Amino acid sequence: MKRLVLLLSVMLVACSNDNAPDVSSEKAAAEALQALQHSTAADGKALYAACAACHGAEGEGNAALNAPSLVNQQDWYLERQLLGFRSGLRGNDPKDGYGAQMQVIAKTLPDDNAVKAVVGHIASFKAKPAAKTLEGNVKRGADYYSNLCGACHGPAAEGNEKLQAPALAGVEDWYLLKQFNHFRDGLRGADESDRYGYQMGMMGKTLPDDEIAKDVIAYIQSLAD
Ligand code: HEC
Ligand code: HEC
Known part of the structure; x- marks a missing residue:
């Protein structure tokens, strides 16, 4: 029994890495999912309202929620990633908690036209290179x-x-x-x-x-x- 408890606590430590969404990002995800339940496919601006809590009002990202900026990426890439989340190609590994979170959100978009519409809206934002946080040679x-x-x-x-x-x-x-x-x-x-x-x-x-x-x-x- 003692060994089982030990094993379980080791497993918990192994799971509580930077890939497990914390309380504030879980809350933001729940709100986004709720907003998307009532969304329609055609309106990119309205759809983006469900993304802004994590990716920022202007697509600038939010490090505290592990959400990258979307304005420094090309529209074809954003679209393909969203389709990848939707089809389960991305965000499937049990150790990839944030990928899984984004997968659920992408799957809640009404259809593939909604993906196009929301990416079209993101493309209207201005690119804004992110601040540096890493040092290296x-x-x-x-x-x-x-x-x-x-x-x-x-x-x-x-x-x-x-x-x-x-x-x-x-x-x-x-x-x-x-x-x-x-x-x-x-x-x-x-x-x-x-x-x-x-x-x-x-x-x-x-x-x-x-x-x-x-x-x-x-x-x-x-x-x-
Ligand atoms: C609860 C927070 C949250 C919400 C809401 C959210 N995202 Fe994300 N998104 C993330 C996180 C975290 C990642 C990074 C996933 C990873 O680490 O693989 C991500 C990744 C992405 C990526 C991949 C970017 C890349 O360069 O790899 C795209 C595209 C994206 N989100 C679009 C959207 C769109 C569009 C919406 C709204 C419909 C949205 N997200 C809503 C948290 C969120
Ligand atoms: C053979 C072509 C190729 C080479 C060489 C290559 N990449 Fe990539 N890389 C890709 C493709 C394609 C993707 C998109 C993958 C996907 O759709 O999931 C990608 C995605 C990435 C991403 C994820 C970006 C994001 O926003 O999601 C990073 C980071 C990256 N590459 C870094 C590197 C680095 C560093 C090197 C050199 C060591 C490298 N790549 C070499 C083709 C390549």
């Missing part, structure tokens, strides 16, 4: 970036629609690092039917260690200046 990051990442994400990390590789410059550094680690650890992109996520999943294994991953992200951030 930018020069070393630049070398790794140009050898391993630039071919898809572009020399200025501006993204490449043909390859479906999103812009990275300007997106929050903590979010990029977290998503990179999720690809590396198989929390995102592990499923082969997730064509683009799977591709990036393989790339997640190419950086030798955490320090170098930070260097690369710090370099990407320097490109947004």
